[in-house]
Amino acid sequence: MNQLGGIIFLTAVFLFSTFLNWYVFQAFKTILIGLESEKVRQLSFISYWVIFGGITLWVIYTFVRIFQAGEISADHQQVLNVFLTVAVTQLVCTAFLFGEDIIRNIQAGISLVFNGKAATEFPTRVKWLSVLALTVSMIPFSSFVYGIAKGKYNFTVHREVIYFEDLPEAFDGFTITQLSDIHAGSFKDFEAVQKGVDLAKAQGSDLFVFTGDLVNHHAEEIEPMIPIFAQIKAPYGQFSIIGNHDYGDYVSWESAAAKQENFEKFKNQHERLGYRLLIDEHTKIEKEGQFITLVGVQNWGVGFQSKGDLEKALENTSTSDFKILLSHDPSHWDQEVKKHSNKIHLTLSGHTHGMQFGIETPLIRWSPVQYRYPNWAGLTSFEDKFLYVNRGFGFHAFSGRVGIWPEITVIELRKK
Template sequence: MKKVGGIVFILILLAVLFFLNWYVYQGVKTLLPEAYFSKGKITYWVLAGGISLWIGLTFFIILQEGKISTTSQKSLNLFLTIAVTQLTIIVFLFGEDIYRTVSAAISYFSSGFSSSHAESPAVYPDRRKFVSQMAFAVAAIPFTAFVYGILKGKYDFRTIRKTIYFKDLPEAFDGFTITQLSDIHAGSFTDMEAVKRGAELAASQNSDLFVFTGDLVNHKADEIEPMLEAFSQIKAPYGQYSILGNHDYGDYSSWPSPEAKKANFEHLKEQHQKLGYDLLLDENRIIEKEGQKIRLMGVENWGVGFQSKGDLEKSLVGVADEEFKILLSHDPSHWDKQVKRHPKKIHLTLSGHTHGMQFGIETPLFRWSPAQYRYPNWAGLAEFAGNHLYVNRGFGFHAFSGRVGIWPEITVIELRKG
């Protein structure tokens, strides 16, 4: 049944790709010189057909293997780049088609219903060359953005600083800083020098506390091996703490036996130790400064539509209501469903998971990402009744091997009293 469903999916995908290629070809036709029309037509469909079959085969392999490899990522990169470019072109062509249809309808009805009407039918306007030229010119913008995002943008690490004020923050922690990384997805990286630069940038923030909020790997614990030295250099006076994300359990990979999967999970926990991270599994720790303290809690992955192993109540054992609390929880949907209305006020939750879909637009006045249709809080800071959430955009990438407009993030949060 699963195989049949996969074949049906591939057939639907190929049908969609054919439709996109066919619609774009309507614009291509207007731009082809008459002398080269036949050769241009053949070239277009050979390329479009070949690429579509490659993409379809890649998706079939992904469905069969149950995971996305670095080889599959290249095909996904091509698919997304072409699809977004084509959709941009189609917006212009579709708009023109509406205009052409309306013009033909007006011409038809304005011609009346005279006996000569059948002999002089309304003419459907030809597609205009300048509209196709405009469509392809504008489509060059997302195409260029995707090429940059695939080649450079995924390593364009940005440091984002946020200051958050709390009335009940202990005095000793006024000005306390936290560096947060999330979603390293070690199995996706191919440029180790770029990863090293990103890790050094995180280490150079010299924050009081360092936290990592899940998804260390894509599938297997040994994916982080080449990067252990780079990330273990990140140290903080008040410690380095981590939690698990949905990818860290090995659920998206095939295993020869349940024992092999369990062994991989135990190995992953050992990797956190090698990195110098205190892995919090529904636990809490006291962070003490100048005789005052705050509580740092960490839960296993809990997410809507994903595995919900995390036990918030267990992480709160021994924590007094009046204590200042910081929670590490990988998926921001946990904050929406359980945390922000919890009777024990949890002052700050740090999450990741969404990656901002690795694609979007962020300006001081406007921001958009497909992630917003899945997650109410997909990046940055949110607040509800004095409870704050910060969603990190992720250090690494997965599936789509690039970033467009949503850059890899190193977060530095400063706690202030006020």
């Protein structure tokens, strides 16, 4: 981000935070207005602005540090946790107050037109509604606190059975465990990571795949956890691809050579993990004399570097081959894969994290990320071609998960 862009961004953050702080202050003021002690009232008002104004300045200072460092560190993540928790909590409270203000304005307009009352007799805020607004806003506050403390390690298994008419008979019932978006640099609790890996191992799948973003920025971030993730083994092998974070594009390097050295080290880490890194290539998985083709491409995404070369990866494959593609960004499926003349039966992706925030129930399925990615989590299809988007194993920027839990995917292939 250039200097002008940074100034505009910081100004927007300041104005947004100040607006929310001011609006929520109206609820506090309405509730405390009945206090007999003027001194207590004033002290409460001052305390409010010291706390929330201080948080705003702390967040802006942190964004300045992020811009200077060129990356989001663990310390930065903690500040972003506070910012998001406070902002979402205040937004819920503000929604109630804003709705009340609309009604108050309508009442004032009616009174002025029909009763001729002066505008100075504007309806006052209702105390019970301010209490309700603050009470309801505790729901997202509690959710974010849980998401930061526990939710990011609430590893959940998602299972899908997918039927194909042209699946080779030998692969009927074949299972694949998928992990994605480990973001190793964000993890601090290695015991919790081990529990997630144990859950992945317990699935006992035939094949294991990892669909990109092993690290945040630096190859060495995975070092402490190589003994953990290297425990994942499958009878038909472990395979991986490159995600957008794995290139080291989001951090400042001393030189191009230093960046390339980091990338070469990153590729070597996959060997140490026991994963075969597929870089715009394919391999055959054989079972009982029959084959499926596993294809892996570099990152290809709308709005991100599109380095993946699908044509190269598909060289010497036949349209009759049963193919599974590992491609980090699901926008690749939308833009290129699903209408490709060389049919790809199943694409496995990640990248979105489900934005680490949302609601997933039998009745409601929503995340802000859906306005950027129409296929942001789970299974979708187009003309007998399928895409599965993993919600991610780790986390980044926001050090937590609210409603969108870290995922271990198990896909079972079945013949129609």
